[in-house]
Amino acid sequence: MKQRQKHKGFSLGLLLVLLIFIGLGLWLYTKLDSPLFEKNAPTINLKESSYWNLSRPLEVEFLDDTGLKHIEVYMGDETNNIKIAEKTFTKGEKSYTLKVEFPKIGLSNKSDIFKLTAKATDISKWNFFAGNSSQKQSILTIDSQKPDVFSLITSYGITKGGVGLAIFKAEDKNLDQLYIETNFGKKFKPTKFYKDGYYAALIAWPITEKRFWAKVVAIDKAGNKTRARLSFFLKNKKYKKSYLKARDSFINGKILDLAEDSPALTENLSPTQKLDFVNRTYRDINDKVIKEITSKVDSNLISNFDIKPFYPLKNGKVVASYGDHRFYYYKEKNNVISEAYHLGLDLASIRMDDIKITNPGVVVFANYNGIYGNTLIIYHGLGFYTLYGHCSTILVKRGDLVKAGERVARTGASGLALGDHLHISMLVQGVFVRPAEWMDSKWIQTNITDVINGAKKMIDK
Numbered sequence: 480m481k482q483r484q485k486h487k488g489f490s491l492g493l494l495l496v497l498l499i500f501i502g503l504g505l506w507l508y509t510k511l512d513s514p515l516f517e518k519n520a521p522t523i524n525l526k527e528s529s530y531w532n533l534s535r536p537l538e539v540e541f542l543d544d545t546g547l548k549h550i551e552v553y554m555g556d557e558t559n560n561i562k563i564a565e566k567t568f569t570k571g572e573k574s575y576t577l578k579v580e581f582p583k584i585g586l587s588n589k590s591d592i593f594k595l596t597a598k599a600t601d602i603s604k605w606n607f608f609a610g611n612s613s614q615k616q617s618i619l620t621i622d623s624q625k626p627d628v629f630s631l632i633t634s635y636g637i638t639k640g641g642v643g644l645a646i647f648k649a650e651d652k653n654l655d656q657l658y659i660e661t662n663f664g665k666k667f668k669p670t671k672f673y674k675d676g677y678y679a680a681l682i683a684w685p686i687t688e689k690r691f692w693a694k695v696v697a698i699d700k701a702g703n704k705t706r707a708r709l710s711f712f713l714k715n716k717k718y719k720k721s722y723l724k725a726r727d728s729f730i731n732g733k734i735l736d737l738a739e740d741s742p743a744l745t746e747n748l749s750p751t752q753k754l755d756f757v758n759r760t761y762r763d764i765n766d767k768v769i770k771e772i773t774s775k776v777d778s779n780l781i782s783n784f785d786i787k788p789f790y791p792l793k794n795g796k797v798v799a800s801y802g803d804h805r806f807y808y809y810k811e812k813n814n815v816i817s818e819a820y821h822l823g824l825d826l827a828s829i830r831m832d833d834i835k836i837t838n839p840g841v842v843v844f845a846n847y848n849g850i851y852g853n854t855l856i857i858y859h860g861l862g863f864y865t866l867y868g869h870c871s872t873i874l875v876k877r878g879d880l881v882k883a884g885e886r887v888a889r890t891g892a893s894g895l896a897l898g899d900h901l902h903i904s905m906l907v908q909g910v911f912v913r914p915a916e917w918m919d920s921k922w923i924q925t926n927i928t929d930v931i932n933g934a935k936k937m938i939d940k
């Protein structure tokens with residue numbers, strides 16, 4: 480009896496030990512796959528090459544999915560490599576941005592290029608409790624010099640709704656961004672001009688903007704920024720307001736036809752609402768297509784911008800001017816149902832008259848575009864485009880190079896046009912501008928040709 484009892488006690492103890500082992504095994508099994516033993520090394524956000532202007536501390540970001548234990552940053556030149564910052568964590572932060580200052584002593588100041596090394600370990604128990612570690616290196620360029628920007632020459636004035644030309648110098652050994660900032664949010668892209676370090680840009684003052692200013696902005700890779708104002712004499716211009724009667728024949732004809740281009744958006748609208756839809760919403764959609772196509776500029780260096788006045792129709796009479804603020808009313812003059820700016824010039828002569836081009840260019844669009852009807856857009860360089868709307872026939876296709884004097888299309892009444900005429904628009908980097916300027920040889924001479932030639936003289940001096 481006694482022996483049996485003893486035996487029973489022994490096997491109970493064995494069972495208990497066995498259960499503890501199984502429990503430990505299960506615990507370890509779950510923990511090996513758990514954060515405590517994870518094998519993911521910390522991430523260090525550091526580019527292979529980086530730039531620093533010394534005006535603010537350099538920031539190095541460290542991340543780890545379970546938690547950081549220790550991070551450090553070294554900086555080195557050809558002979559030394561010194562620790563410039565470190566941090567040990569007690570709570571295992573998952574992300575930390577280490578702010579680094581340039582060391583006051585220990586590194587040579589002969590070169591602007593240094594080696595930056597960042598190291599990190601995490602709180603994982605993996606690697607015999609040492610944790611996972613990572614290391615990343617970067618070639619660091621110290622650059623505290625601002626870009627050099629200098630306005631060489633601009634056209635003397637700019638008219639509201641019109642264009643000015645600016646030629647300037649912008650230099651920096653690590654130049655990153657260069658653009659022209661304006662008070663209305665539009666950024667104009669400059670084109671490399673004539674010789675290294677020089678740029679030219681046509682700049683537009685949109686007709687809808689009361690004020691105008693433009694500044695060249697140059698930013699280098701280290702974040703040094705220079706802004707230089709371009710000076711233009713500002714010429715305000717008043718544009719006409721006109722009140723047009725929306726006749727039923729117009730609404731039931733052209734308007735209903737154009738509203739049918741967007742059946743889902745117009746099916747529940749009344750006839751006068753359809754007019755407003757076509758005149759504003761559809762116009763916006765069509766303008767968006769135009770603005771996108773005409774926003775591009777040359778990426779190559781240009782040495783010239785030789786423009787001749789545009790005379791698209793031989794005996795074209797102006798039937799509507801650029802910039803008219805048109806209000807449509809229905810029945811009573813105070814019942815205005817829609818409004819829009821007329822951002823082109825309407826010329827009329829005989830029906831299906833030949834549209835000729837006086838300046839060479841590349842066809843960038845030759846297609847139907849809503850209220851503009853059959854539309855042709857030609858690029859002439861330096862961000863400048865001409866558009867021909869309401870055509871009956873287009874004689875060229877996208878990608879064609881057109882020569883001066885070439886017949887490119889025939890006038891018509893496609894789109895939102897009552898009679899056969901040409902609607903010509905001119906655009907600078909997606910902004911509609913005054914065609915009158917580009918049809919005036921004196922304006923072109925003073926504001927474009929003389930500016931280009933003057934700049935070249937200054938550059939060659």
Ligand SMILES: [Zn+2]
Pocket residue numbers: 799821823824825901902903
């Ligand atoms: Zn028009």
